[in-house]
Amino acid sequence: MATQKHGEFVGSLDCGTTSVRFIVFDKHADIISENQLEFPQYYPNPGWHEHDADEIMEHANQCIANSIKSMVAAGWTEDSIKVIGVTNQRETTVAWSRKTGKPLCRAIVWTDSRTKHTVAHYEHVLKATGIQVKPGQWAKGAEGTEYLRQITGLPLSTYFSAIKLRWMIDNHPEVSKAHNEDDLLFGTVESWVAYNLLGGVDTGIHIGEVTNASRTLLLNTSTLQWEPSLLEFFGLRESILPKLVSSSEVYGNVAAGPLKGVPIGGLVGDQQGALVGNKCLAQGEAKCTYGTGAFLLFCTGGEIVKSTHGLLSTIAYQAGPDAKPVYALEGSIAVAGSAIKWLRDTMGLIESAKEVNDLAAKVPDSGGLFFVTAFSGLLAPYWDSGAAGLLIGISQYTNPSHIARATLEANAYQTRAIIESMKLDSGVDLKHLKVDGGMTNGDLAMSVLADVGGFTVIRPEMRESTALGSALLAGAAIKLFGWDLSKPETLSEVNTKGNREFTPQLTAQEQLRRWDGWQRAVERSKGWEEGHAD
16 A cells, blocks of 8 residues: 655535535645535424534534545545634524533524514514613613614524524423523534534533624624623523634644544634635625525624614624634525525426526526515515515516526525625625635526626635635634734635636616616515514
8 A cells, every 4th residue: 555645734614504514625725635415404394494403413523534534545644634624504503401412402594484473572672671781771662773783783683593592492391491400502503513523511612603603693793792781681591602712713622533633723604714715804805605595795804884784794703812803794695505406306497406507598588587585584685584485577488497597696686785785885886706605606697696786706716615714714723834814915825726707798777677677576575474573
């Protein structure tokens, strides 16, 4: 057998919404090995979306083992991986037992909209009673809503973790019992994964990373601390919360398995990971990741920019425990790639996701068809949890190709809506957009995005930006390869492969005509199913 080479690599565990991946990168972000496994999705009722947290870990461990096996088969020693990072689907809420280390119920996924009535209840509380901002001082009504946004950067929505956790406590007796008896641990997915990789119940390391925490409705994004007034508002014990950590530091070493002894040096929410992976580290740089949903992040530097046009203020990353946080404006689209999955799995219009581009290419346009993909309401910039999915403009002329094209266009229109809001909030006119994620593999999808959006779309050749972001944060934590996020020049040799650009081909007049049609379709979709306070 040939002598194995010893390398210096970074591993990234990417725990997405439908699959888990483990990718091994070298110093240039070339991929040495990778493995991806899909895990089960549960939809027990309309609008509900659940995961089994144990299954996420089982698939993660299998992915790690498979990828390391491939790396060794390619001639590298097992100890070539010097550090790993973890990136994850955000907002998805996990509740587990402090005593047993086991989940108390299925995780509620970020896309889940069962909590409409919980949101309506807290909107009523905000209006009638308010939030106690200081002893005896209450902010209520519009003042309370503004206080919530000032502290967290977020609105009350089914999207965020505190609402999901409150629903669990109110509807799962075992979660309620654990909360009352101080046996409950709450975390988003990175918290659950880190807990397990670092030893589980034996070590009890319960940490939560700031970009993920900024999606819970419980974090003060200025102080980077859990906010007591919001814990009181939602009726949550402080002891259930993880200890807050930065995006780039050594949290401990992997306790078991093929990575035993390897430090974990990076934790980051997937969309913030993609911002770092695209090296959008300076104010005014933006990227959009098209996966299950689509997420556009615009880096605002060291300043929190409060949106007045339906966007979220969020933490982009914190490059170490003593580093100042970098902030971003974010627009989130709930349904992107999942609409293509729906065409494939539910409607049977295509056999594989990539076929959507071929089907859509058979027609020059959507034939006047608009598809508002509000399967679980609409997120930014509309924020209507009662909006319903809508196909409008159907005629006898409509065929499956028009539906496929309208699905790609829906993604583009929603991206444009977010960019229009970003323009108003930041005063910056975005000339080009960096893109990554599974949907960006289709050339037609990217051409449609450029046409509808009216901007240049830049697609890098190596598009595993989310995983690369957590790898860069992990490498920087142990100063591997001299990487330092505060000095972007230290990343100059990372992912220097080429880009492909897609430029708009439609006239400004035609863009405007179609944009007007989309806006009319959205108005008809809104408010179909309203939540109410029980």
